[in-house]
Amino acid sequence: MLVSALLTSVLINSGLCVLLWALYSSLRKRPDNYRVYAPRLLAECNSRAIDTFRLERLLSTPSWVARAWQTSEEELLSSAGLDAVVFRRLITFSLRVITVAGVIGVFILLPVNFSGDQLHDVDFANLTSNSLDIFTISNVKDGSNRLWVHFGAVYVVTIFTCFLLYNEFKYVSSKRISYFLTSKPQPGQFTILVRSVPVSRCGSVSDSVERFFREYHPNTYLSHVVIRRTSKVRHLVNDGKRMYRRLIDLRKERCAVKSQHGGLCGLFRRQSDIVNDYERKLEELEENVRLGQSEASLAGEEVRAAFVSFKTRYGATIAIRMQQVDDPTHWVTEAAPEPHDVYWPFFSESFIRRWVSQLVVLVAYISITLLFLIPVVIVQGLTNLSQLQAWLPPLKDFLKEPFVHQVITGYLPSLILLFFLWLIPHIMKFLSSAQGYISHSEIIRSACNKFLWFTIWNVYFGNVLSGSVFNQIYTFLEPANVPSRLAVAVPAQASFFIAYVVTSGWTSTSIELFQLFPLFLRIVTKPFKNAAGVIKVPAFRYHAIIPRVLFFGLLGITYFFLAPLILPFLFVYFCLGYIIYTNQFINVYSPKYDTAGKFWPIVHNSMIFSLLLMHAIAVGIFTLKKISLASSLLFPLPIVTLIFNSYCRKRFLPNFNAYSAETLIEKDRKDLNNASTAEFFNKLSSAYQDPALLPVRYSAAPDEETAPLLSSTETEGDGIS
Amino acid sequence: MLVSALLTSVLINSGLCVLLWALYSSLRKRPDNYRVYAPRLLAECNSRAIDTFRLERLLSTPSWVARAWQTSEEELLSSAGLDAVVFRRLITFSLRVITVAGVIGVFILLPVNFSGDQLHDVDFANLTSNSLDIFTISNVKDGSNRLWVHFGAVYVVTIFTCFLLYNEFKYVSSKRISYFLTSKPQPGQFTILVRSVPVSRCGSVSDSVERFFREYHPNTYLSHVVIRRTSKVRHLVNDGKRMYRRLIDLRKERCAVKSQHGGLCGLFRRQSDIVNDYERKLEELEENVRLGQSEASLAGEEVRAAFVSFKTRYGATIAIRMQQVDDPTHWVTEAAPEPHDVYWPFFSESFIRRWVSQLVVLVAYISITLLFLIPVVIVQGLTNLSQLQAWLPPLKDFLKEPFVHQVITGYLPSLILLFFLWLIPHIMKFLSSAQGYISHSEIIRSACNKFLWFTIWNVYFGNVLSGSVFNQIYTFLEPANVPSRLAVAVPAQASFFIAYVVTSGWTSTSIELFQLFPLFLRIVTKPFKNAAGVIKVPAFRYHAIIPRVLFFGLLGITYFFLAPLILPFLFVYFCLGYIIYTNQFINVYSPKYDTAGKFWPIVHNSMIFSLLLMHAIAVGIFTLKKISLASSLLFPLPIVTLIFNSYCRKRFLPNFNAYSAETLIEKDRKDLNNASTAEFFNKLSSAYQDPALLPVRYSAAPDEETAPLLSSTETEGDGIS
Numbered sequence A, B: 001m002l003v004s005a006l007l008t009s010v011l012i013n014s015g016l017c018v019l020l021w022a023l024y025s026s027l028r029k030r031p032d033n034y035r036v037y038a039p040r041l042l043a044e045c046n047s048r049a050i051d052t053f054r055l056e057r058l059l060s061t062p063s064w065v066a067r068a069w070q071t072s073e074e075e076l077l078s079s080a081g082l083d084a085v086v087f088r089r090l091i092t093f094s095l096r097v098i099t100v101a102g103v104i105g106v107f108i109l110l111p112v113n114f115s116g117d118q119l120h121d122v123d124f125a126n127l128t129s130n131s132l133d134i135f136t137i138s139n140v141k142d143g144s145n146r147l148w149v150h151f152g153a154v155y156v157v158t159i160f161t162c163f164l165l166y167n168e169f170k171y172v173s174s175k176r177i178s179y180f181l182t183s184k185p186q187p188g189q190f191t192i193l194v195r196s197v198p199v200s201r202c203g204s205v206s207d208s209v210e211r212f213f214r215e216y217h218p219n220t221y222l223s224h225v226v227i228r229r230t231s232k233v234r235h236l237v238n239d240g241k242r243m244y245r246r247l248i249d250l251r252k253e254r255c256a257v258k259s260q261h262g263g264l265c266g267l268f269r270r271q272s273d274i275v276n277d278y279e280r281k282l283e284e285l286e287e288n289v290r291l292g293q294s295e296a297s298l299a300g301e302e303v304r305a306a307f308v309s310f311k312t313r314y315g316a317t318i319a320i321r322m323q324q325v326d327d328p329t330h331w332v333t334e335a336a337p338e339p340h341d342v343y344w345p346f347f348s349e350s351f352i353r354r355w356v357s358q359l360v361v362l363v364a365y366i367s368i369t370l371l372f373l374i375p376v377v378i379v380q381g382l383t384n385l386s387q388l389q390a391w392l393p394p395l396k397d398f399l400k401e402p403f404v405h406q407v408i409t410g411y412l413p414s415l416i417l418l419f420f421l422w423l424i425p426h427i428m429k430f431l432s433s434a435q436g437y438i439s440h441s442e443i444i445r446s447a448c449n450k451f452l453w454f455t456i457w458n459v460y461f462g463n464v465l466s467g468s469v470f471n472q473i474y475t476f477l478e479p480a481n482v483p484s485r486l487a488v489a490v491p492a493q494a495s496f497f498i499a500y501v502v503t504s505g506w507t508s509t510s511i512e513l514f515q516l517f518p519l520f521l522r523i524v525t526k527p528f529k530n531a532a533g534v535i536k537v538p539a540f541r542y543h544a545i546i547p548r549v550l551f552f553g554l555l556g557i558t559y560f561f562l563a564p565l566i567l568p569f570l571f572v573y574f575c576l577g578y579i580i581y582t583n584q585f586i587n588v589y590s591p592k593y594d595t596a597g598k599f600w601p602i603v604h605n606s607m608i609f610s611l612l613l614m615h616a617i618a619v620g621i622f623t624l625k626k627i628s629l630a631s632s633l634l635f636p637l638p639i640v641t642l643i644f645n646s647y648c649r650k651r652f653l654p655n656f657n658a659y660s661a662e663t664l665i666e667k668d669r670k671d672l673n674n675a676s677t678a679e680f681f682n683k684l685s686s687a688y689q690d691p692a693l694l695p696v697r698y699s700a701a702p703d704e705e706t707a708p709l710l711s712s713t714e715t716e717g718d719g720i721s
Helices: A003-027 A031-037 A037-048 A053-061 A063-068 A073-115 A147-182 A203-218 A231-260 A264-298 A313-321 A353-372 A371-383 A385-391 A393-400 A402-434 A440-464 A469-476 A479-492 A492-516 A517-530 A542-559 A566-587 A598-625 A628-634 A635-651 A662-673 A677-687 A707-712 B003-027 B031-037 B039-047 B052-060 B062-068 B073-115 B147-181 B205-216 B231-260 B265-296 B313-321 B352-371 B371-383 B387-391 B395-399 B402-434 B440-465 B469-476 B479-492 B494-514 B515-526 B542-559 B565-585 B600-624 B627-633 B635-650 B661-672 B677-687 B707-712
Strands: A191-195 A221-228 A302-310 A333-334 B191-194 B222-227 B300-308 B334-335
Touching: A003 A031, A003 A492, A031 A037, A031 A517, A037 A566, A063 A566, A073 A147, A073 A542, A073 A598, A147 A598, A147 A628, A147 A635, A147 A662, A191 A566, A203 A221, A203 A302, A203 B222, A203 B661, A221 A677, A221 B052, A231 A264, A302 A313, A302 A677, A313 A333, A313 A542, A313 A662, A313 B313, A353 A371, A353 A402, A353 A440, A353 B635, A371 A402, A385 A393, A393 A402, A402 A440, A402 A542, A440 A479, A469 A479, A479 A492, A479 A662, A492 A517, A492 A542, A492 A566, A542 A566, A542 A598, A542 B334, A598 A628, A598 A635, A598 B300, A628 A635, A635 B352, A662 B205, A707 B479, B003 B031, B003 B494, B031 B039, B031 B205, B039 B565, B062 B565, B073 B147, B073 B542, B073 B565, B073 B600, B147 B635, B147 B661, B191 B313, B205 B222, B205 B300, B222 B677, B300 B313, B300 B677, B313 B334, B313 B661, B352 B371, B352 B402, B352 B440, B371 B402, B371 B479, B387 B395, B395 B402, B402 B440, B402 B542, B440 B479, B440 B600, B469 B479, B479 B494, B479 B515, B479 B600, B494 B515, B494 B565, B542 B565, B542 B600, B600 B627, B600 B635, B627 B635
Parallel strands: none
Antiparallel strands: A191 A302, A191 A333, A221 A302, B191 B300, B191 B334, B222 B300
């Protein structure tokens, strides 16, 4: 790539970003767009019945950038939860690494590279006509002593990154504990989920659970709720919900008809008939729901799993940590999620079924990751021009137009790729849910991990090794050749990835700010919706965004000494990210459930992997550049990094899986003196009641009263199938 | 190798075995040799003060083979512990696998191989002059459909082995639990070891431990013993012990002098002077010991670690399982070994030091395993004839003798190899102890694992790949080429390994029966020892023997379809092993400490590895033999085996690390109703008292009374350095 081409790309994308920012800054002030740009604030105002005047003043201020910049960690924590804090720390962490690497890269390595003369002579008169390669390590002469500068840079950046990683891990770990210590008593803290409950032939699951925990946890056992097969009832309840919504709309229409066309009796009567008809149907449905509920309450519909609540957090944790019986496939315990975080559809009570589904998901994940490019290429091939002409004969002439021709051949393939890439986080989320996680938050966390490795494999290695997929795998089947293979392939893609940072990084972040898709949806659906409907506050898609940010971190770490020119662009990307995501956390997204910082170990692993990959590339490069002493002296670095990682895992990871006895007991003791504890325990026993089994009362309800009830059960999914 | 050469080798070794058996059968009856052939029985008789008449009758019976054969598992369990049972089950398991593989191999595969004609024609007239290769898979024609018989055999043997593995794992696991349930209360069950105790500046470790466990385990905490730096005192105590032994000998001599040379006053007086001198020195030493003990009891000599005892086994297990404080490198808990099983020399209290020593040991282990052959080859080279002649000029003429020449060039290199191989289990044991294990039993278990992989690497791959060590490593850096590399190399070594089974397997087992080395030692030292000394009962060297047996299992599984001729020899080996080891468990060895069956997971892993290796070889062979369909159809087999292994680990392994809540609580409840429990708890608090801090009383003791005291502290090692 030529310097001029890069400059063009930067100019275009900067222009686009500036345009989107300007549009956002003006559009966000219009109350019409509050639902897109500040749904979270709007919902808060609605629920607290605050006048929208304050909101307007808040939003109309032009200094939203300053506000996002000044938002402290405490504010973010209180408004968006620990996960948002962890996400922002990921960005600041990346910023710090990129800054240090950038200073070294731009002020030391770049001049060294530029003054090398391995490649053809530099055209100083017309700088932009040079290839970007003159700024990369490829321009340093083979065997030149200047390469020791790069060697030193690799060491410095590794040590600095490890130092930061240690501090961050420590910080997030302590933050997690203090978050727990300051939290209110929550049902999930006192409850465990037990599966594979063995049942005697005549007894019920409930009896079995009761007997077991009374026997072996007599001092701490409180109560339990057996899980039931309620998928049928849940479907009925959902049908009822839909019908009820329609009914409300119809009633409104009837009122409107009445007031507008007071006299037109016919129209009014027809409307009334329809409403009556719906009311009758709804009553029937309600009767069915009630029947279904009483059926589901019978012992026969019990699933061999239960939520068991304890009197103390410590008691619950002991029950999770200890193997209950000699056969570890029975009475399998795990921490229960918070009630609103429970995810039902793939619930399976047996050890074997969960294990098999884990294996199946693993195989599916590996196949999707390895073979992702194959369907993409096939679909891209299917949509080439002659194919389209054959399929759509009427459009033949239209397709022959030069402009259309250009658009289709130029943009369709990359649109298809984008579509597939957009699909992947959803697929990963589906895979994770099929894997048997019981909570939304764990599913998101697992999907985040899956998508990260998918991205690294398909975007990084897919581009770097740019052969067929099987070729890539083959490279990794010969580990000894990996460094030399990478040393040739990675620097060759430097200019591609620089352009990638600018196009994909900058633009996607600005589009996130502009909320392009929700805005488009809002404009399109506006005529069909009444303004007073329920405000939908979206949740932040951690599983899609974190891997992307981490991927740019990977690019920064692996390319900083190869092509330092990438660093300023990454710096801009992370600055943009800091401002924009903070702003979105304050205004747009609202946390539905949180993992209390469990994303950090993923970040840590990804960074360690980036460092190791960088070392492998460096070893390969120095061998290729014929200073083998440097590559030999680099060997300790990955080993020390791995040892460092192992220490960090031992030191901090346990706190991300469970809390310590000290913390739990102290938290329990604090509660003892608390007046509200008794009330909490009263509620606890019914906290995990299946929402499908709660009493229904649509028909009796007047107009909007049951709306909260409806929305509260909305996130629960489709029941156990 | 020719058939005739194998026959010769078999004949020679069979002769040797028969000779050793015959010698054993006759020598064991002589009371002189009881200390070698039945030290265990002798010690039991002594301790119970039984007349040796019964012992003589027991040992003089010629049918020791029948007795060993008939020994039931219960007898073995009660006399030699669960580890011996596990060891014998390993042999019966191998026997079963070898029997099934042998039936398939000898009656189906061998005829198929023999009737192939890939190699030169078979000389039927003179069978023994044929190469052994005509019995191997190499003799089957490339692409022949007969290879499908081998394919089927691979499947059948894999399925059968997995089936057996599952049952054995299940059996041993249940045996382990019932062993625990029927055991008497033991200090180790109620006690944990806690390290890295944080200490405030003014407080002592003891206070810190007391405060912590009273705070967070108030209901179950019983008592604690802080570990102290006692290496100095321990050295003094050991000196005292030595001096005391010498003193007893001197006193005896004096008595002898007095009775024999009643009149020779001078001699008697000189003896008396020496005795008095020793007594004075001993008194001084005792004073020093007492001083040292009181010094060590001061707070300053406390180590930041303690044995903490609990009122229930469940309480102790909870303390082990739970992370105690937020920093997992503090208050690190683990199960305490039984008091007599504690191993001091490498005790380190801090998390970091243990972790570093683990890393160092890991590096040392890998280097020793990978580079083992280098020092061997060097030393072998140093001892070649001309070198020896140069070093030892006086022996020049002697070394030139043809016989000496032959012996040195023929046997010295293999003797050196044998010496190094004999050294390895000791080195592995040392490495494991340096790794930071606190108990002898864990050290033995870990050394067993280490030696197993050492053997597989150096004996199996060392012979099979028979290039330089680096060449071997290089093979495994290209995983894709491993099967094809193995397919060429492994069958080529078939005849070597058949001979190896006969020479190393048969003979070593028979030498074990004959107790060659102890017998030799006994004969040599007999004139210098008095007959009434303490009887030393050796402990079975699990860490040296189990890997050897497993290695023969590996040979059987990987070679059964390549060269089925190996199977009859292995069958004989395992039969010998069954009889001989059972006999030795009854007569010779006595369990000093046991792991309660923790060796089984090592066996399981090794067998799974054997199966996977066999599959890799089979894939390579079928590709080489040009039926690639068969090698494709083999691919599911290793995957299914791995899945099977993962299931077994999930299902059974947890029981090898800890007992379940159910088991522990039930065992605790049984004790509640037991009268002897109170007494046990009284003893418990002093069970982990450092033996070096017990009061000494040599000088005051008359003659032999303190002997039990001495021997009880003998196994404790050298104290904390």
